[in-house]
Amino acid sequence: MAATKELASLLDELMGRSRNALPTEAPKDFFLSTIALTNFSQTRKPIWVRHCNKMHDERMREAYKKSSRYGKCGYEHDFYCFLRKLHNEMARKITRNRQRLELTQPGGVVSNNEFCFQKLEEKIQVLSEKVTALQAQAENLGVEGNVEEAQKIIAMADELAEERDHCQKVIFFSSLISFETPPGELKVMEVCDICGCFLIVGDSQHRLDEHLVGKQHLGFAKIKETLERRTKYEDGRSPSGSRDYDRGNRMPRADRYNSDRRRSDR
Missing domain, CATH: 1.20.58 (Methane Monooxygenase Hydroxylase; Chain G, domain 1)
Structure with missing residues (x-):
């Protein structure tokens, strides 16, 4: 019994406690990115970004990317839908905050x-x-x-x-x-076009730098960058492939037509 515990302890040290974890024990979006988990973990966040109690093991992420199931489980679609939801909600917040400034700022x-x-x-x-x-x-x-x-x-x-x-x-x-x-103390404000926070116009560079390296600002900046990269990828894909091929690795329609004609002539 003692030998078994010692061996288990050694395996934990070498391979980690989550060595036998199943893919279902890790969040799907963790397989693709840490955006939604780390950047909002200790900041004010949208209501649907909740604390996650599942495993976040980097080795599981790398194993998924190298597996034959990569890109076939629907994780990517759900992940980008989640990011677009965050991005759209932030866009609405930015619009609301700008409208508020238009109403309340000097000269408004x-x-x-x-x-x-x-x-x-x-x-x-x-x-x-x-x-x-x-x-x-x-x-x-x-x-x-x-x-x-x-x-x-x-x-x-x-x-x-x-x-x-x-x-x-x-x-x-x-x-x-x-x-x-x-x-006499009303300061002129502006809205950050990334995270929607109110900023003082002409504020010190130190406070501006603190805002730019904040987790919420960096998180939404990463979301925006990721979605823009995804959009470019989708726009750059040739639509001809989807017309010539059915779903899956099947032969082109023209080849299937010729094959069917040869079979019918026999």
Whole structure:
């Protein structure tokens, strides 16, 4: 018994504790890249990037890349779909943060004064009344069977509702900035086009360098680079191969046609 434990300990030391691990005991995306695991492990991350309790053994990754199953298990498709999901969510975050700056920065859509807020509140009230009236009109048209005209009225109501929501956001964000920041201390900000973080324009080079080497920035930069490389790879593939061959390693269609003709002539 002691000899068995000693031998197991020796194997653990030489080959690692995960020497007998199965492929299912490791996450699929780990076989392809460490992007989604390491770069977001200790940072604020999207809700679907969760802590992973599976094995992350580099030897399993290398074994998969050298195996005959490489590229045939569907791991790559799932992995790139996951990266695109992360990238698209970040793109939406960047857009939202830029819109927020447009509303709250000096020289933006609105300045922080009571007169401007009063005008916006009056506009919101007028827009709300118009939206309510249009919705009632559309409902009456629907009851009368005039569906096409009702849809046009609903579209008009939706446009006014969006304008009303925009005015409400202007008041909210401007009030928030005014409350949190003392007068004269509002700094001009910009949004990082990689990770969506707010940056101070003209900030020290040291703080900028710290941001650029942060895990979240590096992680999303790697995601963007990986997706761009994948897009170039897919665009560079010749479509002729997919037309001449069916799925799998089968003979071209022209060869199969000639072969079928020879068999039919016998």
